[in-house]
Amino acid sequence: MSNPTDVVVVGAGPAGLAAAATLGRHGARVTVVDEQQRPGGQIYRQPPTGHTRTGRRTEAGRALLAEAAAAPHLDWLPDTVAWGVFGTRAGLDDYAGPAPAPGRLRLGVHTPDGGRTLEPAALVLTAGAYDLPVPFPGWTLPGVLTAGGVQTFLKAQGLLPGRRFVLAGGHPLLLVVAAQLVAAGAHVVEVAFSQHLRTLLPGPRDLAAAVGNAAKLAEGAAALRHLRRARVPVRFGTVIRAAHGDPELDGVVLSRVDAAGLPVPGTERTVACDVLALGYGFVPSTELARQAGCAVAWRPAEGGWIVDHDDWMRTSVPGISVAGELTGVAGAEQAEVEGRLAAYGTLQTLGLLDADRAAALARPVRRILARRRRFAAAVLSRFAPDPAALNALVTDDTVLCRCEEVTAGDIRRALCDHPHLGTANAVKLLTRAGMGLCQGRSCQPAVCRLIAEQTGRSPEQIGAFTAQPPVKPVPLASLAAAARQHDDQG
Amino acid sequence: MAHYDTAVIGGGLLGCAIAWHLARAGTRVLIVEKDQVNRHASGQNAGSLHFQLEFRMVEHGDDAARLAARALPLHLDAQRTWAGLEAALGAPCGVALRGGLMLAETPAEVAALDRKAALEREYGLDVQVLGGPQLRELAPYLADTVRAAGHLPGEGKANPRLVTPAFAHAALRHGAELRTGHRVTALHRDGGRWRLSTGDGRSDTADTVVLAAGVWTAELAAMADVRLPVFPVGLTMSATARTAPLLPHLIQHVGRRLSMKQTAEGNVLLGGGWPAKLVTRHGRTDLDRNPELRYESLTGNADAARVVPAVMRLPIIRSWSGMTTLTPDQLPLLGPVPRRPGLHVATGGSAFTLGPTYARLLASTLLGDRPDLPLDDYSPARFGALNFV
Ligand SMILES: Cc1cc2nc3c(=O)[nH]c(=O)nc-3n(C[C@H](O)[C@H](O)[C@H](O)COP(=O)(O)OP(=O)(O)OC[C@H]3O[C@@H](n4cnc5c(N)ncnc54)[C@H](O)[C@@H]3O)c2cc1C
Ligand SMILES: Cc1cc2nc3c(=O)[nH]c(=O)nc-3n(C[C@H](O)[C@H](O)[C@H](O)COP(=O)(O)OP(=O)(O)OC[C@H]3O[C@@H](n4cnc5c(N)ncnc54)[C@H](O)[C@@H]3O)c2cc1C
Numbered sequence: 001m002s003n004p005t006d007v008v009v010v011g012a013g014p015a016g017l018a019a020a021a022t023l024g025r026h027g028a029r030v031t032v033v034d035e036q037q038r039p040g041g042q043i044y045r046q047p048p049t050g051h052t053r054t055g056r057r058t059e060a061g062r063a064l065l066a067e068a069a070a071a072p073h074l075d076w077l078p079d080t081v082a083w084g085v086f087g088t089r090a091g092l093d094d095y096a097g098p099a100p101a102p103g104r105l106r107l108g109v110h111t112p113d114g115g116r117t118l119e120p121a122a123l124v125l126t127a128g129a130y131d132l133p134v135p136f137p138g139w140t141l142p143g144v145l146t147a148g149g150v151q152t153f154l155k156a157q158g159l160l161p162g163r164r165f166v167l168a169g170g171h172p173l174l175l176v177v178a179a180q181l182v183a184a185g186a187h188v189v190e191v192a193f194s195q196h197l198r199t200l201l202p203g204p205r206d207l208a209a210a211v212g213n214a215a216k217l218a219e220g221a222a223a224l225r226h227l228r229r230a231r232v233p234v235r236f237g238t239v240i241r242a243a244h245g246d247p248e249l250d251g252v253v254l255s256r257v258d259a260a261g262l263p264v265p266g267t268e269r270t271v272a273c274d275v276l277a278l279g280y281g282f283v284p285s286t287e288l289a290r291q292a293g294c295a296v297a298w299r300p301a302e303g304g305w306i307v308d309h310d311d312w313m314r315t316s317v318p319g320i321s322v323a324g325e326l327t328g329v330a331g332a333e334q335a336e337v338e339g340r341l342a343a344y345g346t347l348q349t350l351g352l353l354d355a356d357r358a359a360a361l362a363r364p365v366r367r368i369l370a371r372r373r374r375f376a377a378a379v380l381s382r383f384a385p386d387p388a389a390l391n392a393l394v395t396d397d398t399v400l401c402r403c404e405e406v407t408a409g410d411i412r413r414a415l416c417d418h419p420h421l422g423t424a425n426a427v428k429l430l431t432r433a434g435m436g437l438c439q440g441r442s443c444q445p446a447v448c449r450l451i452a453e454q455t456g457r458s459p460e461q462i463g464a465f466t467a468q469p470p471v472k473p474v475p476l477a478s479l480a481a482a483a484r485q486h487d488d489q490g
Numbered sequence: 491m492a493h494y495d496t497a498v499i500g501g502g503l504l505g506c507a508i509a510w511h512l513a514r515a516g517t518r519v520l521i522v523e524k525d526q527v528n529r530h531a532s533g534q535n536a537g538s539l540h541f542q543l544e545f546r547m548v549e550h551g552d553d554a555a556r557l558a559a560r561a562l563p564l565h566l567d568a569q570r571t572w573a574g575l576e577a578a579l580g581a582p583c584g585v586a587l588r589g590g591l592m593l594a595e596t597p598a599e600v601a602a603l604d605r606k607a608a609l610e611r612e613y614g615l616d617v618q619v620l621g622g623p624q625l626r627e628l629a630p631y632l633a634d635t636v637r638a639a640g641h642l643p644g645e646g647k648a649n650p651r652l653v654t655p656a657f658a659h660a661a662l663r664h665g666a667e668l669r670t671g672h673r674v675t676a677l678h679r680d681g682g683r684w685r686l687s688t689g690d691g692r693s694d695t696a697d698t699v700v701l702a703a704g705v706w707t708a709e710l711a712a713m714a715d716v717r718l719p720v721f722p723v724g725l726t727m728s729a730t731a732r733t734a735p736l737l738p739h740l741i742q743h744v745g746r747r748l749s750m751k752q753t754a755e756g757n758v759l760l761g762g763g764w765p766a767k768l769v770t771r772h773g774r775t776d777l778d779r780n781p782e783l784r785y786e787s788l789t790g791n792a793d794a795a796r797v798v799p800a801v802m803r804l805p806i807i808r809s810w811s812g813m814t815t816l817t818p819d820q821l822p823l824l825g826p827v828p829r830r831p832g833l834h835v836a837t838g839g840s841a842f843t844l845g846p847t848y849a850r851l852l853a854s855t856l857l858g859d860r861p862d863l864p865l866d867d868y869s870p871a872r873f874g875a876l877n878f879v
Contacts (some may be wrong), residue, residue, distance in 0.1 A: 348517045405781075408838040420527060420668065429528065429533050437732075469809055473805035473807045475803060475806075476730060476795060476803070476805070480789065482792075
């Protein structure tokens with residue numbers, strides 16, 4: 001099916017909104033697809049239509065949403081899942097030319113009205129990131145949530161998902177969410193931060209990088225002050241060891257860790273709570289890009305596998321650009337700037353912007369980006385979780401793949417029985433870890449860490465679960481309807 | 491460097507099963523696998539144990555069907571072999587033989603079903619064409635559009651995740667050697683033996699060599715200066731989320747591409763020959779890249795599933811592609827390669843369903859026994875005029 005769309009932007013977070021608005025302003029016909037009901041992505045999340053808004057959106061978010069709403073040539077497809085990109089891999093020879101012909105890329109989408117395709121000349125993928133799941137005994141109990149999930153409750157519905165909260169993890173978002181919870185009237189019993197405070201204090205290099213990024217640092221510092229004022233204990237060098245309760249969470253075990261981040265035996269203590277919010281960082285949502293064939297790179301400090309790109313944000317697949325968290329987790333401001341850059345690159349590919357003008361428009365954007373990247377490299381990287389420390393939280397009985405109920409012990413045994421196996425895909429095939437409804441999102445990092453520990457192989461050798469369409473579950477009936485639609489049109 | 495009685499190239503179902511038979515008989519066997527055991531077709535397939543003729547065998551008219559039917563003796567053997575396989579290997583393989591149904595929805599399809607069943611009965615395969623209340627009672631889950639079905643009680647499924655590793659384990663237990671992550675890059679005669687080299691500079695010798703290299707078989711044969719008429723095809727599979735048991739049988743369709751079954755875990759698997767696009771690079775097929783999934787295949791396969799309405803509400807959670815080998819006459823390619831003493835090949839056909847049978851027959855040839863089924867119809871010699879110098 002053909003339609004008059006030049007570019008499809010997947011994701012309406014800061015990266016997608018900035019890309020779409022910039023593209024539209026320069027004359028490209030844009031369709032924005034997002035599985036959420038309303039634009040905004042994770043950080044500028046708006047409540048669903050019909051609900052009253054309770055969260056507070058930042059100035060930047062408001063401005064960006066307004067800019068996108070005002071941009072010409074923009075078509076919105078809310079409640080729509082982009083599940084597969086077709087026509088990019090076979091016949092790589094065909095891609096010798098610089099510009100993809102219109103209709104070359106085919107995007108399968110599942111809309112509330114059923115399945116269909118969009119066939120743009122270019123795609124900008126801005127699918128964002130999701131919370132890094134961290135398994136430990138009891139992590140699958142009801143009441144164990146991610147910090148991002150708790151925040152979503154707050155932002156989207158103005159709801160507190162419990163009464164007594166413990167927050168544990170190693171990402172600065174933990175402090176922000178804890179402060180938001182306190183502000184919303186929740187009882188935060190404790191914030192357990194896995195790193196030791198001294199490893200978090202900025203060095204001279206970081207201070208240089210922080211110039212121009214003061215707002216970001218200030219956010220964390222303000223959150224910490226807020227918590228201190230509310231007398232919420234924030235303990236550094238402390239990790240979650242277990243969650244208890246039947247059928248629901250009623251308490252957690254915390255313990256101290258040594259300088260290497262490994263638990264110190266004998267320091268365990270139990271804290272009563274009904275919600276545990278975990279915040280260890282984010283994993284870029286690379287699955288659609290990987291499914292399309294875009295090359296990826298392993299960048300542990302930026303969330304793991306990220307999508308490779310050139311300095312116009314173009315991936316290895318002609319016609320496909322990326323922006324935001326799937327190029328490395330670095331926050332909303334960087335996502336927005338990358339979105340604009342991806343737009344300038346795409347506009348050149350489409351012939352809507354000449355190289356000189358694009359370079360001129362990109363110059364201020366690149367300056368901001370360079371500053372953001374320095375900051376991300378120097379400061380955010382020290383929050384990257386250490387694989388050995390995360391593995392130390394896992395016992396043999398700990399379920400890694402909750403969909404298929406595969407434990408760490410199952411995977412260790414499979415690797416012992418089959419010493420000739422050592423890739424993520426091989427372990428998936430053998431154990432079913434990653435074969436469930438979440439399509440491996442919740443277990444892949446932990447499974448790969450375990451394979452690395454057991455086999456001594458590198459993350460590059462172990463790889464990721466192959467990303468296949470549909471990258472999100474799609475009802476069989478929707479796919480079948482799409483087949484009939486194609487038949488009807490010959 | 492080491493010397494073996496037999497070197498088996500390929501760690502798929504065929505390679506591992508052949509090695510098991512040979513090792514069990516006390517010979518010295520090496521399996522060389524360029525990736526990991528079960529990494530390719532043997533681990534990617536639908537796991538159907540279909541002993542009726544498949545859609546692809548009957549879709550091109552009666553003459554083609556008659557030709558394809560020459561593999562039916564293997565189907566009959568395979569039916570017996572699978573029933574005893576788990577006991578023989580001492581390992582679970584997910585074998586469940588609860589019957590298979592080949593569906594027909596139009597009068598023309600019903601007629602095709604009748605002709606097919608008649609042909610199968612000639613070979614001793616007891617396929618009954620059911621319709622009306624008898625069919626509804628056996629398979630109440632079928633859509634009203636289904637008029638008749640060819641029923642074979644011994645059909646079913648096995649678990650491709652388990653079968654080949656089980657063969658590999660059994661072979662290792664009997665002393666076979668397995669070398670994974672090593673690609674055979676050269677194969678030639680050297681003083682009455684075969685010498686095979688792997689990329690790392692290592693080379694070994696063997697009295698006999700079995701090419702069980704799936705879609706790479708032609709590439710390996712070419713190293714021995716033999717052209718084999720085998721072609722790679724890309725195929726598509728999809729899986730739904732798990733659900734409560736709803737589909738006890740193997741489902742196929744006589745008039746279109748469809749295979750459907752429910753795994754022990756509860757996922758419904760869809761397949762049946764929907765193509766995936768082979769990747770080409772510089773104008774040539776690149777067998778080292780997985781074929782590209784086609785939108786039309788995913789949606790077409792989903793549409794074909796309408797014969798079981800209850801599955802339509804389930805979410806598809808993943809799909810994948812794989813490659814398998816076809817021959818020009820759709821029959822297996824099994825046996826000694828003419829004018830290459832000691833070189834054997836096993837590929838082509840439905841080599842999951844028929845794989846254990848191919849392996850047993852080829853192993854008995856290698857061990858110098860007379861195979862208990864005639865293999866002439868499947869022998870590489872049938873392409874002799876064309877291919878062997
Ligand atoms: C749960 C969570 C909470 C966060 N909280 C904070 C915070 O408090 N402060 C802070 O500074 N940063 C926070 N971050 C980080 C911040 O949200 C990101 O830096 C920023 O939103 C990244 O923007 P983005 O455009 O790359 O992606 P996102 O904002 O994540 O937007 C991606 C969008 O793509 C859509 N999408 C993804 N895949 C598909 C698909 N296949 N089909 C259709 N649509 C799709 C998603 O629905 C989403 O709307 C949070 C992140 C997460 C995941
Ligand atoms: C999607 C799909 C669905 C299918 N469904 C069915 C079905 O339902 N029923 C059925 O009967 N059949 C089915 N098949 C076919 C069946 O899977 C194959 O016929 C069977 O698995 C072939 O086994 P094999 O051992 O010959 O090949 P493979 O499993 O491909 O093994 C060959 C091995 O050789 C190795 N190799 C190749 N070259 C070299 C080299 N130079 N050096 C070392 N190693 C090498 C490869 O790495 C590979 O592991 C299906 C196939 C596919 C792809």
